[in-house]
Amino acid sequence: xxxxxxxxxxxxxxxxxxxxxxxxxxxxxxxxxxxxxxxxxxxxxxxxxxxxxxxxxxxxxxxxxxxxxxxxxxxxxxxxxxxxxxxxxxxxxxxxxxxxxxxxxxxxxxxxxxxxxxxxxxxxxxxxxxxxxxxxxxxxxxxxxxxxxxxxxxxxxxxxxxxxxxxxxxxxxxxxxxxxxxxxxxxxxxxxxxxxxxxxxxxxxxxxxxxxxxxxxxxxxxxxxxxxxxxxxxxxxxxxxxxxxxxxxxxxxxxxxxxxxxxxxxxxxxxxxxxxxxxxxxxxxxxxxxxxxxxxxxxxxxxxxxxxxxxxxxxxxxxxxxxxxxxxxxxxxxxxxxxxxxxxxxxxxxxxxxxxxxxx
Amino acid sequence: xxxxxxxxxxxxxxxxxxxxxxxxxxxxxxxxxxxxxxxxxxxxxxxxxxxxxxxxxxxxxxxxxxxxxxxxxxxxxxxxxxxxxxxxxxxxxxxxxxxxxxxxxxxxxxxxxxxxxxxxxxxxxxxxxxxxxxxxxxxxxxxxxxxxxxxxxxxxxxxxxxxxxxxxxxxxxxxxxxxxxxxxxxxxxxxxxxxxxxxxxxxxxxxxxxxxxxxxxxxxxxxxxxxxxxxxxxxxxxxxxxxxxxxxxxxxxxxxxxxxxxxxxx
Amino acid sequence: xxxxxxxxxxxxxxxxxxxxxxxxxxxxxxxxxxxxxxxxxxxxxxxxxxxxxxxxxxxxxxxxxxxxxxxxxxxxxxxxxxxxxxxxxxxxxxxxxxxxxxxxxxxxxxxxxxxxxxxxxxxxxxxxxxxxxxxxxxxxxxxxxxxxxxxxxxxxxxxxxxxxxxxxxxxxxxxxxxxxxxxxxxxxxxxxxxxxxxxxxxxxxxxxxxxxxxxxxxxxxxxxxxxxxxxxxxxxxxxxxxxxxxxxxxxxxxxxxxxxxxxxxxxxxxxxxxxxxxxx
Numbered sequence: 001x002x003x004x005x006x007x008x009x010x011x012x013x014x015x016x017x018x019x020x021x022x023x024x025x026x027x028x029x030x031x032x033x034x035x036x037x038x039x040x041x042x043x044x045x046x047x048x049x050x051x052x053x054x055x056x057x058x059x060x061x062x063x064x065x066x067x068x069x070x071x072x073x074x075x076x077x078x079x080x081x082x083x084x085x086x087x088x089x090x091x092x093x094x095x096x097x098x099x100x101x102x103x104x105x106x107x108x109x110x111x112x113x114x115x116x117x118x119x120x121x122x123x124x125x126x127x128x129x130x131x132x133x134x135x136x137x138x139x140x141x142x143x144x145x146x147x148x149x150x151x152x153x154x155x156x157x158x159x160x161x162x163x164x165x166x167x168x169x170x171x172x173x174x175x176x177x178x179x180x181x182x183x184x185x186x187x188x189x190x191x192x193x194x195x196x197x198x199x200x201x202x203x204x205x206x207x208x209x210x211x212x213x214x215x216x217x218x219x220x221x222x223x224x225x226x227x228x229x230x231x232x233x234x235x236x237x238x239x240x241x242x243x244x245x246x247x248x249x250x251x252x253x254x255x256x257x258x259x260x261x262x263x264x265x266x267x268x269x270x271x272x273x274x275x276x277x278x279x280x281x282x283x284x285x286x287x288x289x290x291x292x293x294x295x296x297x298x299x300x301x302x303x304x305x306x307x308x309x310x311x312x313x314x315x316x317x318x319x320x321x322x323x324x325x326x327x328x329x330x331x332x333x334x335x336x337x338x339x340x341x342x343x344x345x346x347x348x349x350x351x352x353x354x355x356x357x358x359x360x
Numbered sequence: 361x362x363x364x365x366x367x368x369x370x371x372x373x374x375x376x377x378x379x380x381x382x383x384x385x386x387x388x389x390x391x392x393x394x395x396x397x398x399x400x401x402x403x404x405x406x407x408x409x410x411x412x413x414x415x416x417x418x419x420x421x422x423x424x425x426x427x428x429x430x431x432x433x434x435x436x437x438x439x440x441x442x443x444x445x446x447x448x449x450x451x452x453x454x455x456x457x458x459x460x461x462x463x464x465x466x467x468x469x470x471x472x473x474x475x476x477x478x479x480x481x482x483x484x485x486x487x488x489x490x491x492x493x494x495x496x497x498x499x500x501x502x503x504x505x506x507x508x509x510x511x512x513x514x515x516x517x518x519x520x521x522x523x524x525x526x527x528x529x530x531x532x533x534x535x536x537x538x539x540x541x542x543x544x545x546x547x548x549x550x551x552x553x554x555x556x557x558x559x560x561x562x563x564x565x566x567x568x569x570x571x572x573x574x575x576x577x578x579x580x581x582x583x584x585x586x587x588x589x590x591x592x593x594x595x596x597x598x599x600x601x602x603x604x605x606x607x608x609x610x611x612x613x614x615x616x617x618x619x620x621x622x623x624x625x626x
Numbered sequence: 627x628x629x630x631x632x633x634x635x636x637x638x639x640x641x642x643x644x645x646x647x648x649x650x651x652x653x654x655x656x657x658x659x660x661x662x663x664x665x666x667x668x669x670x671x672x673x674x675x676x677x678x679x680x681x682x683x684x685x686x687x688x689x690x691x692x693x694x695x696x697x698x699x700x701x702x703x704x705x706x707x708x709x710x711x712x713x714x715x716x717x718x719x720x721x722x723x724x725x726x727x728x729x730x731x732x733x734x735x736x737x738x739x740x741x742x743x744x745x746x747x748x749x750x751x752x753x754x755x756x757x758x759x760x761x762x763x764x765x766x767x768x769x770x771x772x773x774x775x776x777x778x779x780x781x782x783x784x785x786x787x788x789x790x791x792x793x794x795x796x797x798x799x800x801x802x803x804x805x806x807x808x809x810x811x812x813x814x815x816x817x818x819x820x821x822x823x824x825x826x827x828x829x830x831x832x833x834x835x836x837x838x839x840x841x842x843x844x845x846x847x848x849x850x851x852x853x854x855x856x857x858x859x860x861x862x863x864x865x866x867x868x869x870x871x872x873x874x875x876x877x878x879x880x881x882x883x884x885x886x887x888x889x890x891x892x893x894x895x896x897x898x899x900x901x902x903x904x905x906x
Contacts, residue, residue: 016485017483018452018456019450045703046703046707047707047709067709070727071706074730075703075706075727194829198826198827202696202698203698206698206699211699213699213701213702214721215723245445245446245457246443247443249408249410249438249440250440250443252409253408253409253433254433254457254461254507255429255430255460255461256429295447296448299449299453325701325704328695329704330695330705331680331694331695331696332704
């Protein structure tokens with residue numbers, strides 16, 4: 001083989017260091033898993049209503065009873081879709097943040113969206129009663145999600161403004177400013193918690209633990225397109241995030257427009273995570289555990305990592321939701337507890353098995 | 361041709377380069393040498409666009425800032441001094457990052473071939489962070505080669521901009537890598553390399569630029585630049601240049617201080 | 627509770643899962659809120675009860691029924707899974723999304739308004755009875771309870787200053803201001819709430835505790851070791867400066883009894899008045 005001679009035919013077999021085949025298999029496996037979880041999520045429930053029983057009845061021309069219809073269409077179906085969207089957006093946002101900050105410990109909270117969303121929710125819960133009746137009538141049960149989304153969005157924009165100078169966003173400044181903003185937001189939340197009465201405090205606590213129980217078609221109509229759009233932007237990010245692993249300068253030399261990529265990344269994370277946190281409260285762990293796990297299995301190539309994270313994140317959340325709905329039926333366990341209980345020990349096990357790789 | 365005209369660069373208030381002019385021709389290996397802190401890497405970073413500068417840098421006749429990053433990525437590849445990765449990439453995956461510029465599509469064989477040429481054949485499955493410093497440097501070079509594989513594309517010369525490409529390598533590998541650079545230039549490509557080792561510079565360069573304290577001392581053929589007076593003045597120490605046959609590539613490596621070693625053995 | 631309820635209630639409660647057919651199929655009732663459950667038992671309608679929420683702790687047999695969770699965080703499918711035909715809930719139950727789903731499933735969701743005085747108790751009883759369709763029994767019970775209130779002689783020349791402490795987590799005293807159940811029951815028992823500067827349950831600063839200078843402290847009885855809890859209370863520097871702290875006067879009463887504002891409230895008022903003044 002002559003050096004620099006491009007006319008030679010390509011090699012027949014993939015070299016060992018090329019993990020793409022495994023990555024593609026993982027994506028297929030995650031997609032199948034998600035489909036299985038989605039169907040299971042429609043079938044499992046505290047009420048014992050059976051999806052297949054209902055389908056059989058409907059096929060047999062008997063029609064589905066009102067109660068079954070409410071359970072399947074008004075409760076389980078929007079909840080399943082919400083679970084997929086929220087799980088996917090949290091996992092993908094985590095992966096994007098880790099790629100952007102070049103740090104495996106990064107999570108969507110670093111752009112300020114979680115702290116801001118939490119603050120927005122607390123504001124709505126504690127001060128919602130002060131809203132003039134006209135506004136309260138319009139927003140109704142959407143007051144908290146809307147406030148949470150606005151809070152997340154505004155905080156991210158604030159951090160972005162602070163960290164961007166001369167057209168260049170410094171991720172290091174963003175990280176540090178995020179700590180400051182987080183502290184400020186925590187202080188404000190503390191004041192609001194002080195002002196809260198007993199019932200509001202309980203509402204706050206439950207919001208913080210996260211739940212998919214409030215999933216309605218109305219919320220899906222708003223959150224769905226937001227999350228969907230943000231997720232659609234991620235393939236554009238994959239190439240850029242790969243190059244970014246060598247450093248911003250090298251990424252630029254490879255022809256990647258680094259600032260444009262940062263802008264898209266921050267926008268999509270704020271949009272997707274903001275919407276997810278707004279409708280489901282504070283669900284932790286998914287953003288860090290899923291990308292880590294996948295990186296250990298299929299490597300850090302973002303072209304595969306991002307789609308796989310979305311699929312696996314959705315599956316994990318559906319599984320957690322099924323557990324939260326049935327384990328203390330007819331009551332419900334907040335989903336944040338389930339994801340932490342599932343994710344924590346499992347993650348620890350994975351880390352112990354792979355210590356060698358991570359000791360970098 | 362890369363033509364740097366009277367550029368000045370200051371970083372955090374300190375003037376690093378002062379009215380510096382420099383020229384690198386196509387089809388040649390141009391080395392930049394000088395003591396620590398003379399501004400060699402800064403000059404290279406100004407050319408690669410990493411640092412802002414006052415003055416003008418022309419690339420093939422046009423202002424380098426007028427090229428889009430995609431257009432530049434198609435014409436030149438940059439090897440940085442050091443690269444630490446935060447995620448566990450395999451060697452193959454790192455080298456394949458050179459394909460991000462999109463020039464060669466999915467040419468899967470290029471990474472393997474580039475690795476073979478830098479002496480890392482069979483290393484594809486190893487993890488990048490598990491390599492030694494020298495192996496990592498060669499891996500980065502393979503990545504750079506993959507980015508601009510052909511020395512001449514569309515009639516125009518491709519450029520390799522290398523920041524201390526051999527500083528972490530043993531002498532065997534140093535010769536290998538310099539031969540790759542030499543070969544690239546002989547086939548029409550262009551190389552700019554920031555070098556510390558004056559012997560390798562002498563052996564493999566067409567043109568040498570000597571920097572000191574942010575200014576260009578002189579630029580020209582190795583035999584004209586690497587003289588007792590120039591080097592002693594620039595490096596502030598007594599440097600004697602041995603008289604040797606005209607520096608050509610593929611010469612056996614001459615260790616410096618041979619005279620004192622032989623004298624000690626006698 | 628009348629004799630018939632006393633015999634049938636435990637049997638029905640225990641046999642609830644195994645023999646659902648025993649309950650009246652036309653009216654499977656889900657009760658949310660401790661006082662609502664109490665009223666249902668007092669009305670003798672507990673045979674129709676199929677499930678309850680976490681706060682429904684009286685009577686004790688109610689705890690044998692399935693628990694649908696905390697009243698402000700109800701799960702829609704959980705509620706549907708117990709197959710109710712009527713849901714009677716205390717004001718403040720939620721979240722609104724769950725109520726919306728119940729409406730979509732065409733299950734009547736009746737909200738019973740809350741209140742902190744004798745009239746409110748009567749209104750609650752009548753509202754629950756109305757939802758169950760036993761208005762006559764409701765009227766009887768409401769009149770009975772109103773008579774019990776009237777029989778209480780709580781007028782006092784020198785009312786005691788009462789501090790209601792909700793909790794003492796980490797040395798922080800969470801006390802009741804005005805417009806709460808605690809305030810209501812204190813007033814009804816002939817006492818005076820030592821804190822009138824704010825509404826709801828809020829943490830108090832040490833200075834505020836000293837300025838309030840209560841004569842007696844009232845807390846909810848959570849069971850467990852009172853001796854330790856009392857010791858913590860008297861060790862608190864702010865409390866030790868107060869009249870109550872010096873005399874070590876504290877009374878603990880079961881939370882649902884004290885603050886439920888249901889049929890047992892006259893009993894609660896009497897118990898509290900006794901603790902404050904030692905007469906009655």
